Amino acid sequence: MTSSGNPTLRQQRLGLELRKLRESAGLTSTAAAARVGVNQAHMSRIEAGRYPVSAERVRAFARAYTCSDQGLIEALAGMTGRRVRGWWQEYRDILPPNMLDLAETEHHSTAMRIASVIHIPGLLQTADYVRALADNSVPPLAPHEVEHRVSYRIKRQVVVYGQQAIPLTAIVHEAALRMGVGGPAAARAQLRHLIEASTRENISVLVIPFGAGTLPGSGQSIVYCSAIVPQLDTVQLDTYHGSEFLDAQAQLVKYQKVLDLMEACALDPVKSRDLIARIGKDI
Known part of the structure:
Protein backbone atom coordinates (compact mmCIF):
# COMPACT_ATOMS: atom_id res chain seq x y z
CA MET A 1 0.00 0.00 0.00
CA THR A 2 1.20 3.49 -0.81
CA SER A 3 0.79 6.73 1.09
CA SER A 4 -2.01 9.11 0.15
CA GLY A 5 -0.84 12.70 -0.29
CA ASN A 6 -4.43 13.99 -0.27
CA PRO A 7 -6.47 11.87 2.15
CA THR A 8 -10.24 12.21 2.08
CA LEU A 9 -12.18 13.34 5.12
CA ARG A 10 -13.17 9.70 5.72
CA GLN A 11 -9.55 8.55 5.64
CA GLN A 12 -8.57 11.33 8.02
CA ARG A 13 -11.45 10.41 10.33
CA LEU A 14 -10.27 6.80 10.53
CA GLY A 15 -6.79 7.96 11.49
CA LEU A 16 -8.19 10.38 14.06
CA GLU A 17 -10.34 7.68 15.69
CA LEU A 18 -7.34 5.33 15.89
CA ARG A 19 -5.37 8.11 17.57
CA LYS A 20 -8.22 8.65 20.05
CA LEU A 21 -8.15 4.95 20.94
CA ARG A 22 -4.38 5.10 21.43
CA GLU A 23 -4.58 8.18 23.63
CA SER A 24 -7.40 6.62 25.67
CA ALA A 25 -5.07 3.69 26.30
CA GLY A 26 -2.41 6.09 27.56
CA LEU A 27 0.12 5.09 24.92
CA THR A 28 2.55 7.28 23.03
CA SER A 29 2.77 6.91 19.28
CA THR A 30 6.16 5.22 19.64
CA ALA A 31 4.93 2.73 22.24
CA ALA A 32 1.83 1.89 20.21
CA ALA A 33 3.89 1.39 17.05
CA ALA A 34 6.09 -1.09 18.88
CA ARG A 35 3.06 -3.05 20.12
CA VAL A 36 1.62 -3.53 16.63
CA GLY A 37 4.94 -4.00 14.85
CA VAL A 38 5.25 -0.84 12.76
CA ASN A 39 7.71 2.03 12.94
CA GLN A 40 6.77 5.38 14.43
CA ALA A 41 6.78 7.20 11.07
CA HIS A 42 4.36 4.61 9.69
CA MET A 43 2.13 5.05 12.73
CA SER A 44 2.08 8.84 12.22
CA ARG A 45 1.00 8.44 8.58
CA ILE A 46 -1.78 6.04 9.58
CA GLU A 47 -3.11 8.44 12.21
CA ALA A 48 -3.00 11.29 9.68
CA GLY A 49 -5.05 9.23 7.21
CA ARG A 50 -2.15 9.23 4.76
CA TYR A 51 -1.50 5.49 4.72
CA PRO A 52 -4.16 2.85 3.94
CA VAL A 53 -4.71 0.40 6.77
CA SER A 54 -6.40 -3.00 6.60
CA ALA A 55 -9.36 -4.13 8.67
CA GLU A 56 -7.15 -6.71 10.36
CA ARG A 57 -4.66 -3.99 11.29
CA VAL A 58 -7.47 -1.93 12.83
CA ARG A 59 -8.47 -4.93 14.94
CA ALA A 60 -4.82 -5.36 15.95
CA PHE A 61 -4.73 -1.72 17.07
CA ALA A 62 -7.92 -2.27 19.07
CA ARG A 63 -6.40 -5.29 20.83
CA ALA A 64 -3.23 -3.36 21.59
CA TYR A 65 -5.32 -0.53 23.02
CA THR A 66 -7.58 -2.94 24.97
CA CYS A 67 -10.66 -1.47 23.29
CA SER A 68 -13.71 -3.62 24.04
CA ASP A 69 -16.29 -1.65 22.03
CA GLN A 70 -16.91 -4.23 19.32
CA GLY A 71 -19.38 -2.06 17.46
CA LEU A 72 -16.88 0.77 17.14
CA ILE A 73 -14.08 -1.62 16.17
CA GLU A 74 -16.09 -3.15 13.35
CA ALA A 75 -17.27 0.28 12.18
CA LEU A 76 -13.65 1.42 11.99
CA ALA A 77 -12.69 -1.80 10.20
CA GLY A 78 -15.39 -0.98 7.65
CA MET A 79 -13.68 2.34 6.92
CA THR A 80 -10.44 0.70 5.80
CA GLY A 81 -8.98 0.05 2.39
CA ARG A 82 -8.37 2.26 -0.57
CA ARG A 83 -10.48 5.27 -1.48
CA VAL A 84 -14.00 4.34 -2.53
CA ARG A 85 -14.60 5.09 -6.21
CA GLY A 86 -17.94 6.76 -5.63
Whole structure:
Protein backbone atom coordinates (compact mmCIF):
# COMPACT_ATOMS: atom_id res chain seq x y z
CA MET A 1 0.00 0.00 0.00
CA THR A 2 1.20 3.49 -0.81
CA SER A 3 0.79 6.73 1.09
CA SER A 4 -2.01 9.11 0.15
CA GLY A 5 -0.84 12.70 -0.29
CA ASN A 6 -4.43 13.99 -0.27
CA PRO A 7 -6.47 11.87 2.15
CA THR A 8 -10.24 12.21 2.08
CA LEU A 9 -12.18 13.34 5.12
CA ARG A 10 -13.17 9.70 5.72
CA GLN A 11 -9.55 8.55 5.64
CA GLN A 12 -8.57 11.33 8.02
CA ARG A 13 -11.45 10.41 10.33
CA LEU A 14 -10.27 6.80 10.53
CA GLY A 15 -6.79 7.96 11.49
CA LEU A 16 -8.19 10.38 14.06
CA GLU A 17 -10.34 7.68 15.69
CA LEU A 18 -7.34 5.33 15.89
CA ARG A 19 -5.37 8.11 17.57
CA LYS A 20 -8.22 8.65 20.05
CA LEU A 21 -8.15 4.95 20.94
CA ARG A 22 -4.38 5.10 21.43
CA GLU A 23 -4.58 8.18 23.63
CA SER A 24 -7.40 6.62 25.67
CA ALA A 25 -5.07 3.69 26.30
CA GLY A 26 -2.41 6.09 27.56
CA LEU A 27 0.12 5.09 24.92
CA THR A 28 2.55 7.28 23.03
CA SER A 29 2.77 6.91 19.28
CA THR A 30 6.16 5.22 19.64
CA ALA A 31 4.93 2.73 22.24
CA ALA A 32 1.83 1.89 20.21
CA ALA A 33 3.89 1.39 17.05
CA ALA A 34 6.09 -1.09 18.88
CA ARG A 35 3.06 -3.05 20.12
CA VAL A 36 1.62 -3.53 16.63
CA GLY A 37 4.94 -4.00 14.85
CA VAL A 38 5.25 -0.84 12.76
CA ASN A 39 7.71 2.03 12.94
CA GLN A 40 6.77 5.38 14.43
CA ALA A 41 6.78 7.20 11.07
CA HIS A 42 4.36 4.61 9.69
CA MET A 43 2.13 5.05 12.73
CA SER A 44 2.08 8.84 12.22
CA ARG A 45 1.00 8.44 8.58
CA ILE A 46 -1.78 6.04 9.58
CA GLU A 47 -3.11 8.44 12.21
CA ALA A 48 -3.00 11.29 9.68
CA GLY A 49 -5.05 9.23 7.21
CA ARG A 50 -2.15 9.23 4.76
CA TYR A 51 -1.50 5.49 4.72
CA PRO A 52 -4.16 2.85 3.94
CA VAL A 53 -4.71 0.40 6.77
CA SER A 54 -6.40 -3.00 6.60
CA ALA A 55 -9.36 -4.13 8.67
CA GLU A 56 -7.15 -6.71 10.36
CA ARG A 57 -4.66 -3.99 11.29
CA VAL A 58 -7.47 -1.93 12.83
CA ARG A 59 -8.47 -4.93 14.94
CA ALA A 60 -4.82 -5.36 15.95
CA PHE A 61 -4.73 -1.72 17.07
CA ALA A 62 -7.92 -2.27 19.07
CA ARG A 63 -6.40 -5.29 20.83
CA ALA A 64 -3.23 -3.36 21.59
CA TYR A 65 -5.32 -0.53 23.02
CA THR A 66 -7.58 -2.94 24.97
CA CYS A 67 -10.66 -1.47 23.29
CA SER A 68 -13.71 -3.62 24.04
CA ASP A 69 -16.29 -1.65 22.03
CA GLN A 70 -16.91 -4.23 19.32
CA GLY A 71 -19.38 -2.06 17.46
CA LEU A 72 -16.88 0.77 17.14
CA ILE A 73 -14.08 -1.62 16.17
CA GLU A 74 -16.09 -3.15 13.35
CA ALA A 75 -17.27 0.28 12.18
CA LEU A 76 -13.65 1.42 11.99
CA ALA A 77 -12.69 -1.80 10.20
CA GLY A 78 -15.39 -0.98 7.65
CA MET A 79 -13.68 2.34 6.92
CA THR A 80 -10.44 0.70 5.80
CA GLY A 81 -8.98 0.05 2.39
CA ARG A 82 -8.37 2.26 -0.57
CA ARG A 83 -10.48 5.27 -1.48
CA VAL A 84 -14.00 4.34 -2.53
CA ARG A 85 -14.60 5.09 -6.21
CA GLY A 86 -17.94 6.76 -5.63
CA TRP A 87 -19.75 8.88 -8.22
CA TRP A 88 -18.25 12.01 -6.64
CA GLN A 89 -14.78 11.04 -7.87
CA GLU A 90 -15.69 12.33 -11.34
CA TYR A 91 -15.71 15.83 -9.84
CA ARG A 92 -12.20 15.59 -8.41
CA ASP A 93 -10.12 18.52 -9.71
CA ILE A 94 -13.39 20.16 -10.80
CA LEU A 95 -15.04 21.01 -7.46
CA PRO A 96 -13.50 21.91 -4.08
CA PRO A 97 -12.40 18.84 -2.06
CA ASN A 98 -14.79 19.63 0.81
CA MET A 99 -17.75 19.21 -1.55
CA LEU A 100 -16.55 15.71 -2.39
CA ASP A 101 -16.01 15.00 1.31
CA LEU A 102 -19.63 15.94 1.99
CA ALA A 103 -20.91 13.58 -0.71
CA GLU A 104 -18.78 10.74 0.65
CA THR A 105 -19.93 11.42 4.21
CA GLU A 106 -23.57 11.38 3.11
CA HIS A 107 -22.97 8.16 1.15
CA HIS A 108 -21.84 6.36 4.30
CA SER A 109 -24.51 7.84 6.58
CA THR A 110 -27.33 5.78 8.07
CA ALA A 111 -29.64 8.78 8.60
CA MET A 112 -29.50 12.57 8.32
CA ARG A 113 -31.01 15.60 10.01
CA ILE A 114 -30.76 18.98 8.29
CA ALA A 115 -31.75 22.44 9.49
CA SER A 116 -31.83 25.39 7.11
CA VAL A 117 -33.11 28.93 7.66
CA ILE A 118 -32.40 30.77 4.40
CA HIS A 119 -32.29 28.08 1.71
CA ILE A 120 -34.08 24.83 0.93
CA PRO A 121 -31.78 21.95 2.02
CA GLY A 122 -29.51 20.84 -0.80
CA LEU A 123 -30.80 17.26 -0.87
CA LEU A 124 -34.29 18.61 -1.63
CA GLN A 125 -33.42 21.31 -4.17
CA THR A 126 -34.52 21.31 -7.81
CA ALA A 127 -32.00 21.85 -10.61
CA ASP A 128 -33.36 25.35 -11.33
CA TYR A 129 -33.07 26.27 -7.65
CA VAL A 130 -29.45 25.06 -7.51
CA ARG A 131 -28.64 26.93 -10.71
CA ALA A 132 -30.09 30.18 -9.36
CA LEU A 133 -27.99 29.89 -6.22
CA ALA A 134 -24.84 29.07 -8.19
CA ASP A 135 -25.46 32.01 -10.54
CA ASN A 136 -25.20 34.30 -7.51
CA SER A 137 -21.95 32.89 -6.14
CA VAL A 138 -19.21 35.22 -4.95
CA PRO A 139 -16.89 35.37 -6.82
CA PRO A 140 -19.00 34.66 -9.94
CA LEU A 141 -18.77 31.20 -11.50
CA ALA A 142 -18.30 30.51 -15.20
CA PRO A 143 -21.30 28.86 -16.91
CA HIS A 144 -19.62 25.45 -16.99
CA GLU A 145 -18.77 25.74 -13.27
CA VAL A 146 -22.41 26.47 -12.52
CA GLU A 147 -23.50 23.36 -14.40
CA HIS A 148 -20.93 21.24 -12.55
CA ARG A 149 -22.48 22.36 -9.27
CA VAL A 150 -25.97 21.67 -10.51
CA SER A 151 -25.16 18.11 -11.62
CA TYR A 152 -23.18 17.45 -8.42
CA ARG A 153 -26.03 18.65 -6.19
CA ILE A 154 -28.62 16.54 -8.01
CA LYS A 155 -26.41 13.42 -7.90
CA ARG A 156 -25.98 13.89 -4.14
CA GLN A 157 -29.71 13.35 -3.77
CA VAL A 158 -29.35 9.63 -4.48
CA VAL A 159 -28.91 9.13 -0.72
CA VAL A 160 -32.58 10.02 -0.15
CA TYR A 161 -34.11 9.05 -3.51
CA GLY A 162 -32.06 5.99 -4.50
CA GLN A 163 -32.65 2.28 -3.89
CA GLN A 164 -30.80 2.47 -0.57
CA ALA A 165 -32.42 5.71 0.55
CA ILE A 166 -31.73 6.72 4.14
CA PRO A 167 -34.10 8.54 6.54
CA LEU A 168 -33.95 12.33 6.26
CA THR A 169 -35.47 14.91 8.58
CA ALA A 170 -35.35 18.39 7.05
CA ILE A 171 -36.14 21.32 9.34
CA VAL A 172 -36.81 24.36 7.15
CA HIS A 173 -37.63 27.87 8.27
CA GLU A 174 -40.53 29.69 6.61
CA ALA A 175 -38.04 32.34 5.50
CA ALA A 176 -36.40 29.81 3.16
CA LEU A 177 -39.78 29.02 1.61
CA ARG A 178 -40.47 32.68 0.84
CA MET A 179 -37.08 33.65 -0.61
CA GLY A 180 -38.30 33.28 -4.20
CA VAL A 181 -34.97 31.88 -5.44
CA GLY A 182 -34.87 31.80 -9.24
CA GLY A 183 -38.05 33.83 -9.71
CA PRO A 184 -41.75 32.98 -9.20
CA ALA A 185 -41.93 29.98 -11.55
CA ALA A 186 -38.79 28.31 -10.19
CA ALA A 187 -39.81 29.09 -6.61
CA ARG A 188 -43.27 27.54 -7.07
CA ALA A 189 -41.74 24.46 -8.69
CA GLN A 190 -39.32 24.15 -5.79
CA LEU A 191 -42.14 24.25 -3.25
CA ARG A 192 -44.12 21.63 -5.20
CA HIS A 193 -41.00 19.46 -5.23
CA LEU A 194 -40.62 19.93 -1.47
CA ILE A 195 -44.24 18.85 -0.87
CA GLU A 196 -43.79 15.79 -3.09
CA ALA A 197 -40.55 14.85 -1.31
CA SER A 198 -42.26 15.17 2.08
CA THR A 199 -44.74 12.44 1.14
CA ARG A 200 -41.97 9.86 0.76
CA GLU A 201 -41.74 7.36 3.60
CA ASN A 202 -38.10 8.20 4.39
CA ILE A 203 -38.38 12.01 4.24
CA SER A 204 -39.88 14.26 6.88
CA VAL A 205 -40.11 18.00 6.18
CA LEU A 206 -40.80 20.17 9.22
CA VAL A 207 -41.39 23.91 8.77
CA ILE A 208 -40.60 26.48 11.44
CA PRO A 209 -43.17 29.28 10.96
CA PHE A 210 -42.35 32.94 11.50
CA GLY A 211 -44.61 32.87 14.55
CA ALA A 212 -42.22 30.49 16.33
CA GLY A 213 -40.09 33.47 17.33
CA THR A 214 -36.40 33.33 18.25
CA LEU A 215 -34.49 30.26 17.11
CA PRO A 216 -31.81 28.44 19.09
CA GLY A 217 -28.26 28.80 17.83
CA SER A 218 -27.11 31.17 15.10
CA GLY A 219 -29.55 29.99 12.45
CA GLN A 220 -26.78 28.58 10.24
CA SER A 221 -27.32 25.58 8.00
CA ILE A 222 -26.63 22.33 9.87
CA VAL A 223 -26.24 18.84 8.41
CA TYR A 224 -26.01 16.03 10.95
CA CYS A 225 -24.90 12.73 9.43
CA SER A 226 -25.46 9.67 11.62
CA ALA A 227 -23.01 6.79 11.26
CA ILE A 228 -23.19 3.08 12.07
CA VAL A 229 -22.10 3.95 15.61
CA PRO A 230 -22.70 7.36 17.28
CA GLN A 231 -18.98 7.96 17.87
CA LEU A 232 -18.52 8.30 14.11
CA ASP A 233 -21.30 10.83 13.52
CA THR A 234 -20.35 14.01 11.65
CA VAL A 235 -21.72 17.55 11.59
CA GLN A 236 -21.29 19.71 8.48
CA LEU A 237 -21.76 23.46 8.61
CA ASP A 238 -21.94 25.82 5.63
CA THR A 239 -19.64 28.83 5.84
CA TYR A 240 -18.59 31.54 3.39
CA HIS A 241 -15.24 29.78 2.97
CA GLY A 242 -16.78 26.34 2.37
CA SER A 243 -17.85 23.36 4.45
CA GLU A 244 -16.69 22.87 8.01
CA PHE A 245 -16.80 19.36 9.44
CA LEU A 246 -17.06 18.66 13.17
CA ASP A 247 -16.66 15.33 14.96
CA ALA A 248 -15.63 16.01 18.58
CA GLN A 249 -18.06 14.43 21.02
CA ALA A 250 -18.93 17.75 22.67
CA GLN A 251 -19.69 19.27 19.25
CA LEU A 252 -21.90 16.35 18.25
CA VAL A 253 -23.88 16.62 21.49
CA LYS A 254 -24.23 20.39 21.03
CA TYR A 255 -25.64 20.18 17.51
CA GLN A 256 -27.95 17.30 18.40
CA LYS A 257 -29.41 19.57 21.07
CA VAL A 258 -29.68 22.52 18.67
CA LEU A 259 -31.52 20.35 16.15
CA ASP A 260 -33.81 19.03 18.88
CA LEU A 261 -34.70 22.59 19.89
CA MET A 262 -35.28 23.67 16.28
CA GLU A 263 -37.46 20.63 15.65
CA ALA A 264 -39.50 21.51 18.73
CA CYS A 265 -40.23 24.92 17.12
CA ALA A 266 -41.49 23.34 13.90
CA LEU A 267 -44.94 22.33 12.72
CA ASP A 268 -45.77 18.65 12.29
CA PRO A 269 -45.39 17.13 8.78
CA VAL A 270 -49.04 17.63 7.77
CA LYS A 271 -49.24 21.25 8.93
CA SER A 272 -45.84 21.85 7.32
CA ARG A 273 -47.12 20.64 3.94
CA ASP A 274 -50.18 22.84 4.30
CA LEU A 275 -48.04 25.90 4.98
CA ILE A 276 -45.75 25.13 2.04
CA ALA A 277 -48.79 24.84 -0.24
CA ARG A 278 -50.23 28.17 0.98
CA ILE A 279 -46.91 29.92 0.40
CA GLY A 280 -46.76 28.43 -3.10
CA LYS A 281 -50.12 30.02 -3.91
CA ASP A 282 -48.88 33.39 -2.65
CA ILE A 283 -45.80 33.52 -4.90
